[in-house]
Amino acid sequence: MNFDGQSIIVTGGGSGIGRATVLKFAELGGRVAVADVSLDAAREVSSLAGGGSIPLQVDVSDAAQVRAMVDETVAAFGGIDVLCNNAGFGFLGTVADIGEADWDRLMAVNVKGVYLCSKYSLPALARSGEGRIVNTSSYTAAVGIPNRAAYVASKGAVSALTRAMALDHVGQGIRVNAVAPGTVNSPYFNKIVGESADPQAVLEELNGRSPMHRMGEPEEIAAAIVWLASKESSFATGSVLTVDGGTSSW
Ligand SMILES: NC(=O)c1ccc[n+]([C@@H]2O[C@H](COP(=O)([O-])OP(=O)(O)OC[C@H]3O[C@@H](n4cnc5c(N)ncnc54)[C@H](O)[C@@H]3O)[C@@H](O)[C@H]2O)c1
8 A cells, every 4th residue: 555645634643543543644655634632642643653744733523623624734735635534532421311512522523523524625635536535433333332322323423424425425536434443442441441440340341342352453443544545445435344353243
């Protein structure tokens, strides 16, 4: 795979799966806009990536900030070939106990963020002639898990939107796919484990979700994102590629 001269945006590029994805694209010759709500994190990853990468601060739920992200990327790189809608977060809770403001915030980042970043990148992606969008969904879009109602609903929307956008934009030469990771050893889960009363028990529960008895590493998800974003996956559009160590096969 080769991304020489290609212009790539990775949202949520400052940490975890996004960070690993930025570094892989850069290794393969891509010029990456590392877009994150945390400018410090974006700067750190951008400097690690090198190769003309740029750090950008963006809240993906804010249309004005998203337009600025797109404009700055086009100004720096001359266009956009690949958009990775990866920014997202989750929290525990059932419909009975999730507050309305928390529900709205999660949907604004995880779902509206994909809509906004795609909407404002589409003209540049169409100009590319072979634009590609890769969304980060979750295996939980296809199989429910308990006590994560808002998160699971948001990722169901991301997978559905992936298929809808694939059909809407195929005529512009744009492919739209998603990766659906299982539980991944990212800073988010390290924090949960570290703050729990019984870290060993929490770690065993997380590892036990997969028949491989381990979490995935960010690099193992990045590899799938990069393949979907590459010219090697030229017949894939509307695909939701599950990479979950077998979790959803149980
Ligand atoms: N870690 C997992 O087990 C797992 C599993 C399935 C799917 N995912 C999905 O993968 C994606 C990346 O998650 P991760 O595990 O790498 O988490 P992470 O917390 O390590 O990284 C997420 C990044 O997104 C950024 N971000 C959060 N809100 C943002 C916003 N409004 N605008 C811009 N940036 C924002 C954060 O600052 C952070 O740098 C998310 O969409 C997540 O839902 C994660």
